[in-house]
Amino acid sequence: MSTRHAPTAASPPAQHGLAAVAEAWERFWFFPADARPLALVRIVAAVAALALWWSYAADVQAWFGPQGVLAADTVRQWRSPAGVSLYDVATSALAVAVLFHATAVVFLLLLVGLGTTVVAPLAAVLWASLLHRGPMLAGPADDCLAVLLWCLAIGPAGWHLSCDRWLCDRAGRPTPPGSFRAAVSRGLLQSYGSAITVAAVLAQLKGDAWWDGLAAWYLAASPQSRCSGLVPLLEGSEYLTNLLTHAITAFEILFAVGIWFAATQRLVARIALVAWPLIGLLAGMPVWGVVMAAFALPVAVGPVNHGQPRIGPADERGSPLPTAAHPSAS
Amino acid sequence: MHQSSRPHRPFPPPAACGPSEKVRAIVSGAIAVCLLGTLLSIAGDSDSGSSAIVRTVKGRLFSPWMTPPWLDHGFDYRLTYGAPEDAEHALEVRRHGDDRVGPASLPGTLTGERAARWERLARAIALDVDDADRDGLLAAAVGRGMFDDLGGEDVTVRVLRTLPTDRGGAAPAATPAYTARVRMARGELQLLRQEARAEVAPLVGPPAPRPGGPTKAVP
Numbered sequence A: 001m002s003t004r005h006a007p008t009a010a011s012p013p014a015q016h017g018l019a020a021v022a023e024a025w026e027r028f029w030f031f032p033a034d035a036r037p038l039a040l041v042r043i044v045a046a047v048a049a050l051a052l053w054w055s056y057a058a059d060v061q062a063w064f065g066p067q068g069v070l071a072a073d074t075v076r077q078w079r080s081p082a083g084v085s086l087y088d089v090a091t092s093a094l095a096v097a098v099l100f101h102a103t104a105v106v107f108l109l110l111l112v113g114l115g116t117t118v119v120a121p122l123a124a125v126l127w128a129s130l131l132h133r134g135p136m137l138a139g140p141a142d143d144c145l146a147v148l149l150w151c152l153a154i155g156p157a158g159w160h161l162s163c164d165r166w167l168c169d170r171a172g173r174p175t176p177p178g179s180f181r182a183a184v185s186r187g188l189l190q191s192y193g194s195a196i197t198v199a200a201v202l203a204q205l206k207g208d209a210w211w212d213g214l215a216a217w218y219l220a221a222s223p224q225s226r227c228s229g230l231v232p233l234l235e236g237s238e239y240l241t242n243l244l245t246h247a248i249t250a251f252e253i254l255f256a257v258g259i260w261f262a263a264t265q266r267l268v269a270r271i272a273l274v275a276w277p278l279i280g281l282l283a284g285m286p287v288w289g290v291v292m293a294a295f296a297l298p299v300a301v302g303p304v305n306h307g308q309p310r311i312g313p314a315d316e317r318g319s320p321l322p323t324a325a326h327p328s329a330s
Numbered sequence B: 001m002h003q004s005s006r007p008h009r010p011f012p013p014p015a016a017c018g019p020s021e022k023v024r025a026i027v028s029g030a031i032a033v034c035l036l037g038t039l040l041s042i043a044g045d046s047d048s049g050s051s052a053i054v055r056t057v058k059g060r061l062f063s064p065w066m067t068p069p070w071l072d073h074g075f076d077y078r079l080t081y082g083a084p085e086d087a088e089h090a091l092e093v094r095r096h097g098d099d100r101v102g103p104a105s106l107p108g109t110l111t112g113e114r115a116a117r118w119e120r121l122a123r124a125i126a127l128d129v130d131d132a133d134r135d136g137l138l139a140a141a142v143g144r145g146m147f148d149d150l151g152g153e154d155v156t157v158r159v160l161r162t163l164p165t166d167r168g169g170a171a172p173a174a175t176p177a178y179t180a181r182v183r184m185a186r187g188e189l190q191l192l193r194q195e196a197r198a199e200v201a202p203l204v205g206p207p208a209p210r211p212g213g214p215t216k217a218v219p
Helices: A013-030 A036-057 A060-064 A072-078 A093-112 A116-133 A140-154 A163-170 A180-204 A215-221 A228-236 A238-258 A262-282 A286-301 B021-044 B052-066 B112-130 B137-145
Strands: A311-314 A320-322 B088-095 B104-106 B154-162 B175-185 B188-194
Touching: A013 A180, A013 B021, A036 A060, A036 A093, A036 A116, A036 A140, A036 A180, A036 A286, A036 B112, A060 A093, A072 B137, A093 A116, A116 A140, A140 A180, A140 A286, A180 A238, A180 A286, A180 B021, A215 A228, A215 A238, A215 A262, A228 A238, A238 A262, A262 A286, B021 B052, B088 B112, B088 B137, B104 B112, B112 B137, B112 B154, B112 B175, B137 B154, B137 B175, B137 B188
Parallel strands: none
Antiparallel strands: A311 A320, B088 B104, B088 B154, B154 B175, B175 B188
16 A cells, blocks of 8 residues: 555554664663763762862851851741751751761762762762752752762762772772663763753743843853953954854754764764863853763763674673663764 | 664663663653653743642652752753843941941952852842742841851841943942841841832923913912
């Protein structure tokens, strides 16, 4: 009746479509992936976490101490009712100091990759606790770092470039070549990176400054901007201001969409490694720029997969594992 | 999720090299719920508000478990609109009616992320005016927290706002966006908000006589 032939004789097109989606889902989330990119994300996240922790350090008692300006009962009234913080039970200056410095120790352990299986979720819990203690102090870098830490908590972020690896090597335990937890972690990083960018673009496009091309001027002219050297240039040329503004929007759209297509994802992710930190500098939020770049890191540096995974040694469950990376990295 | 640009050879089925079917089903469900929650957070937590259905579904099913790990956010980072809300905000606390003690100014000369946190606190105080549940909460807390530093139990909390500089224009001066007096009276913390002086219509005199028309004596 038709010159088109069905994909398989037994399955109608709709069923085949569903099967294709299911197969793509399985490949994306469950095909064992290399954990090396996660190790890089872990290191970047830990450095960003320490930088953000440091920004609290000088004022932590002035804010959260017993005589601080943000009394615990006030913050409980102010924040969401579902908010909860370990600092809520730290009622003395010593308890606040201990909890706060314990957070730094955990971030340092995350950086060197010691006890990562425990340290990564602990870092996420302690960071969320600190943010809930003073939600009005938190900014975009804090939000995105929280997401990053939870993604790392899921995956085997300590399998490479870590003290854990060194200890395993000394004990003669081989490195597992891949893990489905790495695939889930990497998939979540990619999804969140894209979703956060979509939300940011939608918010930006509600404002006139992003349409009339002056947003870059307002960002550069702000005292917080690390690109104040651009101000004379932008003041001298409206076209340059417009170009920079529209370039930011275009990059964000490109990143949010392009990271999902095999043909573009590697290129887009590598551009993002440069573009996000530059946008962060312009906006006066350099740590936010670095954290956003970290979402692109697994795609940018992940090993290339040519479609046929090599079979490597057995994983934790004893199944044979491909040594190739996530199939999305092509 | 996406296709390889190279000729695609079949992967071994995940079942052969990954987790069991049961684990995959559970993890798939968790991922789907997590992504749906993120989608609802983006739809429901923006400055534009949200529909009743998104608010209700998110509030009842997702916020209780997404808020504690700090995942219930709209991520609506507009960076700037060049609007007053995007202005630089600074906090100034001084002893009420006593200029001998210099004011505590924050972020003052601080820079970087540390300064940004004080600025966010100042901005929250100014913007809380529009939120009946939060109005005055932070200002009172900040005022009370500064009693010891300023050596008195009667202080004025001000948030100063410096609007974004227009292209080619001069940098505008800082103007008060919020002012309140915080004092301890008979063991009770009081916040006396000073409203900004309202703009009023200019005074107008009697209408000028029309040329050639009759003149009328002004009483």
